[in-house]
Amino acid sequence: xxxxxxxxxxxxxxxxxxxxxxxxxxxxxxxxxxxxxxxxxxxxxxxxxxxxxxxxxxxxxxxxxxxxxxxxxxxxxxxxxxxxxxxxxxxxxxxxxxxxxxxxxxxxxxxxxxxxxxxxxxxxxxxxxxxxxxxxxxxxxxxxxxxxxxxxxxxxxxxxxxxxxxxxxxxxxxxxxxxxxxxxxxxxxxxxxxxxxxxxxxxxxxxxxxxxxxxxxxxxxxxxxxxxxxxxxxxxxxxxxxxxxxxxxxxxxxxxxxxxxxxxxxxxxxxxxxxxxxxxxxxxxxxxxxxxxxxxxxxxxxxxxxxxxxxxxxxxxxxxxxxxxxxxxxxxxxxxxxxxxxxxxxxxxxxxxxxxxxxxxxxxxxxxxxxxxxxxxxxxxxxxxxxxxxxxxxxxxxxxxxxxxxxxxxxxx
Numbered sequence: 120x121x122x123x124x125x126x127x128x129x130x131x132x133x134x135x136x137x138x139x140x141x142x143x144x145x146x147x148x149x150x151x152x153x154x155x156x157x158x159x160x161x162x163x164x165x166x167x168x169x170x171x172x173x174x175x176x177x178x179x180x181x182x183x184x185x186x187x188x189x190x191x192x193x194x195x196x197x198x199x200x201x202x203x204x205x206x207x208x209x210x211x212x213x214x215x216x217x218x219x220x221x222x223x224x225x226x227x228x229x230x231x232x233x234x235x236x237x238x239x240x241x242x243x244x245x246x247x248x249x250x251x252x253x254x255x256x257x258x259x260x261x262x263x264x265x266x267x268x269x270x271x272x273x274x275x276x277x278x279x280x281x282x283x284x285x286x287x288x289x290x291x292x293x294x295x296x297x298x299x300x301x302x303x304x305x306x307x308x309x310x311x312x313x314x315x316x317x318x319x320x321x322x323x324x325x326x327x328x329x330x331x332x333x334x335x336x337x338x339x340x341x342x343x344x345x346x347x348x349x350x351x352x353x354x355x356x357x358x359x360x361x362x363x364x365x366x367x368x369x370x371x372x373x374x375x376x377x378x379x380x381x382x383x384x385x386x387x388x389x390x391x392x393x394x395x396x397x398x399x400x401x402x403x404x405x406x407x408x409x410x411x412x413x414x415x416x417x418x419x420x421x422x423x424x425x426x427x428x429x430x431x432x433x434x435x436x437x438x439x440x441x442x443x444x445x446x447x448x449x450x451x452x453x454x455x456x457x458x459x460x461x462x463x464x465x466x467x468x469x470x471x472x473x474x475x476x477x478x479x480x481x482x483x484x485x486x487x488x489x490x491x492x493x494x495x496x497x498x499x500x501x502x503x504x505x506x507x508x509x510x511x512x513x514x515x516x517x518x519x520x521x522x523x524x525x526x527x528x529x530x531x532x
Contacts, residue, residue, distance in 0.1 A: 137428040142510040153480045153515040158506035161352035167409045174405035187404045200414035206334035210393040215358035218325040219246045221344040224397040227373035233259035235287035240273040241492040242297035271451020282316045289318035296326040299490035301454035310339045330429045332422035353413035354406040362394040429457035445527035449502045460502040468501030478522045
């Protein structure tokens with residue numbers, strides 16, 4: 120679905136089919152394995168790898184600062200590519216070393232304190248949930264976790280009541296796609312509820328950017344944070360944040376850095392007026408160049424085509440896994456993404472994932488400790504998560520389904 124049109128009224132548009140064979144040919148990691156862990160870390164393309172290694176060699180030859188000066192225009196292009204993908208302006212983009220760092224930077228800058236309120240969904244990821252719990256414990260920020268509706272998504276009526284009755288400054292800490300299921304939260308509607316009551320919306324899009332076509336203007340959120348390493352297929356150690364222009368007026372970075380501030384006098388400084396005021400000077404230039412390649416590849420592939428392909432593949436996997444005796448698909452009904460979660464009767468998720476790995480099938484087990492408000496609340500100690508990308512072919516799918524069936528048979532033997 121094109122974000123902002125979750126009600127099914129997507130405008131008709133031509134979607135080009137994904138050339139899976141071409142994607143595999145430029146992704147060395149597809150050789151010899153069946154990789155279904157894009158939600159953990161997507162396989163980088165040969166082009167991404169080359170960009171990273173080339174710059175590291177450049178640093179080896181001329182030094183880090185000089186090498187960075189030589190590629191300044193290319194680094195600037197990363198902001199442009201990220202803005203193009205998200206539907207924003209380049210000055211609304213900040214780069215981080217992870218989505219967690221980006222979320223921390225945004226919430227630190229908001230300076231929430233006693234009497235203020237954060238509203239969050241049950242689909243929140245462990246790192247953000249712990250951050251919010253720490254704010255509640257140490258900063259006297261009021262935290263309200265909104266229940267889910269029958270589809271598994273955030274209950275919009277409950278959200279409306281929570282925001283309407285909240286005290287102080289109010290921030291909705293929204294999630295687009297969680298780590299613990301294929302759920303797709305209605306972030307445009309969530310933002311609309313927040314906007315109606317004068318609250319801010321900060322979206323964790325870590326698991327969605329790169330697999331779902333997102334336009335931050337259509338979503339109408341105030342900030343959105345994602346990582347480079349998952350469905351964007353960029354290097355580890357990269358993250359992106361969108362901050363609506365003017366969002367931080369009168370607030371500014373919690374810890375000003377030379378990257379986004381100028382020390383103008385004995386006890387005075389000025390802040391960069393762009394989202395980069397939240398950045399720090401030190402970063403991996405090589406990783407950011409690799410991220411730039413990954414962003415341009417995502418744009419060239421087509422966000423709408425990628426979404427159509429991956430959502431369809433996720434739906435196929437759910438149906439096929441649900442047909443395997445002894446397997447229970449754990450995704451809630453509002454799951455329309457490439458992330459698929461399931462359990463195998465009588466076997467811990469970690470054991471299932473290990474047995475699949477012995478067959479050269481890469482998945483991952485997500486424990487309840489990574490999603491207590493979701494998996495813990497549903498009484499699931501763990502789930503097995505598989506997450507395909509554009510480089511997975513029919514043979515990968517066949518081997519995965521046979522592998523899961525074999526694991527069930529082994530357990531029963």
